[in-house]
């Protein structure tokens with residue numbers, strides 16, 4: 001029996017190389033060996049973007065295109081839309097009795113996000129909504145509805161998995177063994193740095209290369225990348241270890257890496273030429289992904305069908321869980337015994 005993997009992604013923007021190397025690539029290799037569910041977490045995205053429903057809606061499609069382009073195979077993995085599974089919302093309501101508000105405030109991931117919000121919008125403690133504070137509860141419902149056993153996530157999500165495990169244990173101790181306690185599956189690649197040298201690539205940081213970027217967009221970003229600041233002239237020797245162009249060569253073009261490194265150290269490689277080479281290699285790397293994206297872009301009805309079928313499969317699983325939960329919670333009123 002294959003184990004079940006469940007993971008989720010918020011549809012707030014297109015996928016970039018940070019997502020790809022940090023997560024998506026990993027899901028692609030997992031889909032062969034696991035029963036894989038990939039949730040487009042639109043309900044979770046709405047906790048932050050409830051005033052921009054059009055943005056979330058549009059990105060459900062964009063993210064689906066990106067996932068398919070990156071190699072998620074709808075015959076192997078189930079891609080589905082969170083808001084189309086009402087059982088997740090039901091479970092969230094029941095789980096919310098099992099979590100204190102203090103515990104949610106203590107969740108390190110929530111804490112960081114609250115801090116970021118305050119930095120962005122000023123000290124508007126009042127602006128933290130009930131829905132936002134409670135999203136870890138909803139995420140526990142995401143995971144348990146499908147009896148997810150392994151949850152491939154990055155480091156930043158560990159507190160959310162821990163919170164889910166607590167909810168599961170509490171539920172099971174009150175209502176009897178029902179839910180599965182999930183384990184995180186940390187991806188090998190940590191965070192991908194931005195071309196600007198920032199520790200993280202991110203949409204809000206403005207340093208992201210998207211899977212769907214055109215050559216023009218890639219060129220603009222690569223040409224502005226941070227290199228060794230001590231290299232002033234084209235033939236100055238430099239240190240590739242602190243150069244973001246080298247860092248990206250290492251990600252997308254492993255082949256002549258040694259030559260690049262040696263030439264850079266010797267001073268026989270100018271940054272402009274090196275950047276141009278990276279642009280070519282980056283486009284080469286993105287080519288198969290973009291070709292696949294293009295294939296699906298031209299077939300919107302196929303993409304609709306993938307989402308619809310996936311959501312139906314997911315819903316069947318969630319219904320099974322909900323049935324047991326109702327029984328255990330003694331709220332299965334009209335069921336014949």
Ligand code: TRP
Pocket residue numbers: 006007008009010039041044139142143151152153157
């Ligand atoms: N919180 C995750 C993120 O921001 C997305 C997510 C939603 C998720 N539901 C999930 C991840 C369930 C793992 C399991 O990246």
